[in-house]
Amino acid sequence: MKRILFIWTLLLSAFSLQAKTLIVYYSYTNNVHQIVTDLRTQxxxxxLRIEPAEEGLDYAANNYAIGSALISAIRKAPGKASSYPPIKTTIRNLKDYDTILIGAPLWWSNMAAPLQSFLFAYGSQMAGKRIGLIVSSASTGISGVEADAKRLIPKGKFLSPSLWIRSSETRKCHSMIARWLKETGLKK
Ligand SMILES: Cc1cc2nc3c(=O)[nH]c(=O)nc-3n(C[C@H](O)[C@H](O)[C@H](O)COP(=O)(O)O)c2cc1C
Known part of the structure; x- marks a missing residue:
C-alpha cells in the first residue's frame, strides 16, 4: 500500500511539474497588453499575442465601422470560418498546456474579432483544459464575451468567475489580478 502511495505521489508531482499555462490575448489599444504584462509578473x-493578418486597420475609425462590421459578420454566421477575420498567429504545441488564460477586449458586447478567429481555429483543441477569462471593456458588462468563449471552446473547463477590468482600471489591475488568481485557485 505504501509503495502504491509513493508511486502515486511521484506521478502527481511529475504531472504538476509539467503542467503549463498559456496566456493568449489580443489587444488593439494595449489595455489588455498592460493587463497581461502585469499578469506575467504574478x-x-x-x-501568445494574436496578430491580425491585415496590419494597420483602424477598428475605431468612423464610429468603429470596421470593428462593428467584423462583429456583425460573426454574429450572422458564427459556424462559418469565412465569418472570422484572418490572423497571422498559429500555435503547434497547445497540447503542452493544461491551463489557458484568455485576455479579451470587448467589442460591441462580444469578444474582439481577431481573438474569436484564433479560438474558432483552436478552441476544439482546448477541450478539457482549464480556461480563465480576463475581459477589458470601457463600461459594458462581459456576459457576451463569456458566451463567445463558451461557444468557441465548448469543452473547456471554465474557471469562475471571469475577471472584468474596466479600461479606466487598467493602471490598478495588479491587485485585481492578484485577488482573482487566489479566488480561482490559479495561485495559492
Ligand atoms: C471596435 C470596438 C468596439 C468596442 N465596443 C465597446 C462596447 O460595446 N462597450 C464598451 O464598454 N467598450 C467597447 N470598446 C472599448 C474596449 O472594450 C476597451 O477600450 C478595451 O479596454 C480595449 O482593450 P485593448 O486596449 O486591449 O484593445 C470597443 C472598442 C473597439 C475598438
Missing part, C-alpha cells in the same frame, strides 16, 4: 506562463 504567474509563470508562456504568452
Amino acid at each position: 504567474i509563470q506562463a508562456d504568452v
